[in-house]
Amino acid sequence: MRSPNYALALAFAEAGWSNSDVARRVNALAVKRGHTGVAVGRSRVSRWIRHGEKPRPPVPELLADLLTAHLHRPHTPDLLGIGPTRSVLIVLKPNEHRTLAERAEAANMTVEHYAWALLQLALRSAAP
Template sequence: MRTPNYALALALAQVGWNNSETARRINTLALERGHHSVAIDRSRVSRWIRHGEKPRQPVPELLAELLAEHLGQPYTPQSLGIGPARSLLVLLDPQEHRTLTANAAAANMPVEHYAHALLRKALSQSSVPQPAQFRQQEV
């Protein structure tokens, strides 16, 4: 089951565009750029927001550009949740996995979302650890 795309919903709310207006603006810019096969409608925009579907290229780049222009701040397809996913494999020992799973359940979150939130929090802390701190110790 896919989850709603809150980042995209928030950006569209900030700019004040409904799904029809968003589709119209994407289609207009796509035609201006020579992308004649782009034909977005309001129901497609709704699926991006409500179900977390991701649009095909060149739409993510076009939408990020439109929002950046109208809101005066940088947007990327990734920041809007419509870009290609980047994955990261983290190997956990069984106890670490049990702890992560239990904490995610206590937070009433899917384990992937909980792990993502933990990583974001760690990355946002002001002190940047030096690479030597991450070297594995010999056992």
């Protein structure tokens, strides 16, 4: 089982949308844009959040566009944790991994999610 998608859950909570609201909005925008094969239900939205499942295209872009319009700031599939998966292998010394694991536990996060959050923070602060 994958980790929950906290970024997506937080964005929906900030928007004030239930899983049913999300499904209804995605389906309506899909129809408006001519995507006839999109049929999202509330249980599917729940799996995106609770199990970290990733929606198939064009849904990631639709979600990002809906949240961008509603919250008045840019959202992307990558920022929502539903973009294309890319893996990075980082080799740590045992003491570095131990420190990372301790800090992740203190933050009530998995080591993977904590490392991802640190990397995102570093990339944002290094951006021109």
